[in-house]
Amino acid sequence: MSAHHFSPPRLSFRFFPIWRRHMLVWRKVAATSILGHIADPMIYLLGLGYGLGSLLPEMGGTSYMVFLAAGTVCYSTMNSASFEALYSGFSRMHEQRTWEAIMNTPVTLDDIVFAEMLWAASKSLLSGVTVLAVIWLLGLSHSPLSLWLIPLALLVGLCFSALGLIMTALAPSYDFFMYYFTLVVTPMMLLSGVFFPVTQLPPLWQNVASALPLTHAVNIARPLMMGVIPPNTLLHVAVLLGYMLCGFYVSLVLFRRRLSK
Amino acid sequence: MSAVLSAHSLRKSYGDQVVVDDVSITLNKGECYGLLGPNGAGKTTTLRLMLGLIEPDGGELSLLGHAVPRHAREARLRVGVVPQVDNLDPDFTVTENLLVYGRYFGMKDNEIKARIPALLAFANLTHKRDVKIPTLSGGMKRRLTLARALVNDPDIIFLDEPTTGLDPQARHLIWQRLHELTVQGKTLLLTTHFMDEAERLCHRLAILDHGRMVAEDSPRELIAQHIEAQVVEVFGEQAEAWVHEHAAHYSDRYEVSGETAFCYVNDAQPLLKHLQAQHELRYLHRPANLEDVFLKLTGREMRE
Known part of the structure; x- marks a missing residue:
């Protein structure tokens, strides 16, 4: 690893044609893609929400269904961003050599990685908004404050796209991504207050949870869904932004090293 | 007229391995320039350095008037690339x-x-x-x-092994198109390990081995300067015995590869006359070509 791998990101508007390229590919498969975005979170929301919800009188001061709805928006956004940054990103970088083709033009690797982050976040925003739309349709939230979940989904998407790109930069093959999902994404989903309040965890695990980005996303999402302005919003947003910036920079350094061979 | 591309003393190492070692090349407008070399000679790394995709360890590089890698983005606006x-x-x-x-x-x-x-x-x-x-x-x-x-x-096009894996018809069509591009005034820089491709297309070429340029000139001059004019390939079961007794006497220089002896001569007549009497041997007489130069300069051992 040499010094120029660590230089600050040099971004330009040339990232935009790359984002348009990903969009054009996506438009060809849009129908099945949207179905995929909606099916998984809905199965969990409806299955757990109605099944488990009928056994639980209330959770966190609301019905279990409403409690779960806020968490579902966050984790489905996280999942969607992670999948895109890992599997699709790796495919474009490694399998299809799309990045290599783009780097022969005036576009640089920094632009490419930035476009990947933005694109994965765009796709996950769509995922979050789709889930949100269903939540509104089911009448689980009536507060106009729940509209704030749209920019929140974008932020959560950027955060997990950036973190996922670190894995993509390190991956020798697709198999590697299983570790990330089983050791990072799934535990995070269980620890971050998606399915039950973080306060139910033993104190040690509560501390772990407070360091996880998804916890901070849920802490903003849940009050908004219930029509309450979330306490400590700035702190939560700062944590998510921090993860995003660190994730982007670390992944960029690793991509520079990987692709300079 | 300023050069389309000028590279001076380019160097690049990965760890202890020197991949590009003191390579200097100047390309003029409208010329087709070839980089020849065995696998691992540093051809692709040289191209990547010239495009500003990797940082050189040393040397000066200017592409279409822009310093590379610092201003590679501006330079690549006017560059086309055909990857391997x-x-x-x-x-x-x-x-x-x-x-x-x-x-x-x-x-x-x-x-x-x-x-x-x-x-x-x-x-x-x-x-x-x-x-x-x-x-x-x-x-x-x-x-x-x-x-x-x-x-x-683009003003200049980089082509990394443009015809590898193609059938003869497809190769000929690519060659025809590349020739048309040079007629239009485009500058081409191509890597290849097909000698006929290099001999046919390139106005000038460099032979690379272990990252170093071992020769640079037009194909015709390389043949004239580095090798005898004629080659007689002698093969057959008795070839080995024949080599021991006669090869040195009849050829200026000879090499044995497998069951074939390559006899390099400036005047082939005495050797051919001798061979006509040797009925157990078969032989092929041909003018020396670029492949002979290439094998002389880079050796016959396999490169993996």
Whole structure:
């Protein structure tokens, strides 16, 4: 690893044609893609929400269904961003050599990685908004404050796209991504207050949870869904932004090293 | 007239391994320049250095008047690249590949669309314009990659083994197109390990081995300077015995590879007369070519 791998990101508007390229590919498969975005979170929301919800009188001061709805928006956004940054990103970088083709033009690797982050976040925003739309349709939230979940989904998407790109930069093959999902994404989903309040965890695990980005996303999402302005919003947003910036920079350094061979 | 590309004392190492070692090349407008070398000689790394995709450990590099790698982005606006491995977008049609690629150069859609018919005609792909990439043959993909490299109307085109893996018909069509480009005044820099390709296309070429330039000149001059004019290849079961007794006497220089003796001579007549009497031997008499120069300079051992 040499010094120029660590230089600050040099971004330009040339990232935009790359984002348009990903969009054009996506438009060809849009129908099945949207179905995929909606099916998984809905199965969990409806299955757990109605099944488990009928056994639980209330959770966190609301019905279990409403409690779960806020968490579902966050984790489905996280999942969607992670999948895109890992599997699709790796495919474009490694399998299809799309990045290599783009780097022969005036576009640089920094632009490419930035476009990947933005694109994965765009796709996950769509995922979050789709889930949100269903939540509104089911009448689980009536507060106009729940509209704030749209920019929140974008932020959560950027955060997990950036973190996922670190894995993509390190991956020798697709198999590697299983570790990330089983050791990072799934535990995070269980620890971050998606399915039950973080306060139910033993104190040690509560501390772990407070360091996880998804916890901070849920802490903003849940009050908004219930029509309450979330306490400590700035702190939560700062944590998510921090993860995003660190994730982007670390992944960029690793991509520079990987692709300079 | 300033050079299209000038590289001076380029060096690049990976760990202890020196991959590009003191390479200096100057390209003039409208010339086709070849980089020849065995696998691992540093050809592709040299191209990547020239495009500013990797940082050199030393040396000076200027491409179309821009210092590289510092201003590589500006330089690449006027450069086309045909990579060694196909990286067309498999999800797109032929036309979409050209359109999307043009956008990376900052071209407007109507500007690109105006160029597409001519690019398709150049690549003989007009009838395939709305077809998806996986259905194209290897030759069609290469031609589309070449057309894609021309979307920004570049001044110089880098081609990394442009005809590897193609059948003879497809190779000849690519050669014809590359020749047309030089006639239009485009500068070409290509790597290859096909000697006939280099001899046919390149005005000048450099032979690279272990990252170093071991020779540089026109194909004709390289042959004239580095090797005897004629080659007689002697083969057959008795060839080995014959070599021991006669090869040194009848040839200026000889090499044995497998069951074949390569006898290099300036005057072939005495050797041919002798061989006509040796009925158990077969032989082939031909003028020396670039491959002979290449093998003399880089040796006959396999490179992996």
